[in-house]
Every structure is written in C-alpha cells, then in structure tokens.
Amino acid sequence: MKKIAMYWGAGCGGCDVSLLGMHEKLLDLLDEVEIVFWPCAIDAKYEDLEKMEDKSIDIAFYNGAIRTKENEEIAKLLRKKAKLMVAYGSCAIEGCVIGLANLYNKKEIFDAVYLKNETTKEKILPNKLPEFLPYLKTLDDVVKVDAFIPGCPPPKPVLEDALDALLKGKTKFGKEIALCEECPRKDTKPEKIEINRFYRWHEKEDDGSCFLAQGIICMGPATRAGCKAECISANIPCTGCMGAVPKVKDQGAAIISAIASLINDENEDEIINSIEDIVGTFYKYSTAKLLPKGRMKDGQ
C-alpha cells in the first residue's frame, strides 16, 4: 500500500477537484494507496505531517503555486517527508493564471485587492495572514521536483496516465507531441494559413474549422498533447494550460514565432497591434517562469 499526500497551495482548488473527478477510477486508486495527508479531503493537520517520519510518504502531490510563506514551508516539509515530489497542475509547474500577478508588485496587488477596490467598504490590509511573498514562485523554485502532471487542472486522460506511471515508480510520462496532432479539427487546417485579422471568440461565428485559420488565437501548435483536446471539442480554442511540448523550453516564444509568420505582410502593423496583451495571451500559464522576479524596470 503506497502512501500519498496532496497539498493545496496557492491555487483555485480545481486540482483537488480534478483528483475526485476521476470518478470510479478513484475507487480503484484507493485500493492501491493510503491517503495520509490531504487537507481538502481528510482530517489531517500540519502537526500530523510534521510527526511523520522522513521519506515515509511515497508520493506527495503539490498543487497550486507558492504565494505565501506558508506555501513555501509546507512545500519544504512535504519534500522532507516524501520520496517522490510531484508538481500537480499548471500552478505548481509554471505559475498558471495566478502567475500573471508577477506583472505587478506586492503593493500594487494589495492596493487593487484591499485598498482601491470599489466593492470593499472597509479598507483594511490583512495582518494576520501568512507572509505574502514579493513574487509568485513555482514549486521547482523552492524544492526539487521529481515529476510534473500538467494541465489546469490535469484532464482525466493525463491524470490516469500519470498516476499509473507514478504508482509503478516511473516519473516520465505523457505525450511528446503538440495538441494539433490530436485535435478534432486537424483535417480542416488548410495547407497555408494567412491571418488578416485577429478575432476574439465572441467576434466571430465559429465555422467549425481550424481556429487559427479563422483568425482566432489557438495555442495548439505550441501546447503539449494529452488532454484529448477537451476545450476544442467544446468549441473553445486552446489557451495552452498543458504547457510546452517537452522538447521546447518556452511555450510563449514558440507560439509567437508560429503565429507571427502566419500574419499577412501587407497590414502587419495593424494586425500585430490588435493583440493588446501579449503576455496574457501567450504566457497565460507561464508568466511566473517568464518573470520570476516580477516586471523589470529598464532605465528609460
């Protein structure tokens, strides 16, 4: 019986739910494992975790990013107690959507949330919370990570594959191809795509063909496959939560390179300028990796 632990760091909680979202497969899993620590599902306190022997947990899953001192401490504690440390979900791996906060500093975030927020009546800064770190970190910034389960949250096929491998002691799993390979709209991709204008989702009626050919930004070409194109099956373009294809380091750079070359030469300035938020569009899930120390300040 393998002992597993799951911790919820700075994240939305979707990762915890995704583990439950395996439905009946979870029952099969429970035959093989014993859950020793999972604040979201079982009653276990930090003291209980501290009392455990070092390396007594077989697999520790960490979901969410490192935003507070508390997150950081628990990540280090779990690392000490676990044989295998697994970054679970996009937040733990590359910062995910909450990593976009690295475009702002702590003061700007606190101002926006507590002081200058119109719907907040009493303008009080919290003083009894764990220390808020200056920038959002990912799990591998803090501790050594043995395996990564991508996705926001990890889709069922990815999760099943990963758990299967991890329980057998393997730390390498998942597909090494881009999402386009398993896209249900693959056959509608024309030989040559030319973008004359970028459309946002609501600006165009979807005709059921390749999103990029329609001028809608889709992260498919630079995103790792494995999710069975769940979003595209629901007529939503890929936003890239699975991260880069394993042999690519920078997903955002890869997709910018790809998309830029599809733009029509004639009015390229206008088309390029129509993308207002480059970081938020192409680094939606990896801003914390792009800007680990926040937005930079260049002299002039």
Place this chain on the structure above:
Amino acid sequence: MKEQIEIEPKNMNFEPKIVAFLCNWCAYAGADMAGVSRLKYPANVVPIKVMCSGRVDIEFILNAFEKGADGVFIGGCHPGDCHYVNGNLRTRKRVKMVKKLLEQMGINPKRLRLEWISATEGNKFAKVIKEFVEEVKELGPSPWRRK
C-alpha cells in the same frame, strides 16, 4: 571629439554585450565586407551566423537576454532579396511582436534591433552596429542581466 564629450559620464565604463544574429547570405557577408574594407566598429558584438534571419526563433532572442545580453541585433537581407523567399519578412513580424512583449515585461524594446544589410553594405553594417552600441550604452545594463 564632440561626440566623446556628449556621452554621459556614468555610462563611460559600461561596455554592453550584444548578440548579433546575422544571416549567411546578406548580413554576415556584409559584416565580412566591413572587415575586408577595414572599417571600424565596436567590439561589443558577438556575431552568430544563421542560415536565414527567419531561423531566429523568438526563443533565441529571449534566451540571449536571459543569459545576459544587453542588446540583440538581427541582420537579414533586404525585403525581396531573401535567399529563402520570405524568411526575412517572417522575422520582421516576429520582431515586432517581441518588441511588444519586451515592453510589457519592462524591457526597453530599443534593445532589440532588426536591420536589412546586403552583402555589399559593409559601410551600413559598421554604421548600424556603432549606432546600436551607442544606443544600448545610453540605456545602460539590461535589468534582465543583473539577475
């Protein structure tokens, strides 16, 4: 002499590191031409020969900055002269996008420069590099570099 006086004293000792991606057919040959013609240009540039400016993936540019470059220069053939038909036009669009990205990241987009230099334009190569080095000197060390 006048030029020397105009440079701000705080930047006097700063020698920027500049990575230059030069295409095999035009810009690199242009750099060669500058050498053969014995033209002088600052030694801050580290040239990297690529087959086409279109080979310069955005990852190369960001990687250069991450590894400590203060400026990145890309030299390609003039539009219409690309050995591979339209590689340089792709680079032009990519560079425009990266400039927007750099701006959002807090890096001055002037640290990235794209120029068209043909094989005979040794003069232009020397002039443009000189200009670019001066410009980056003015900007000071890249904030990415200090980390």
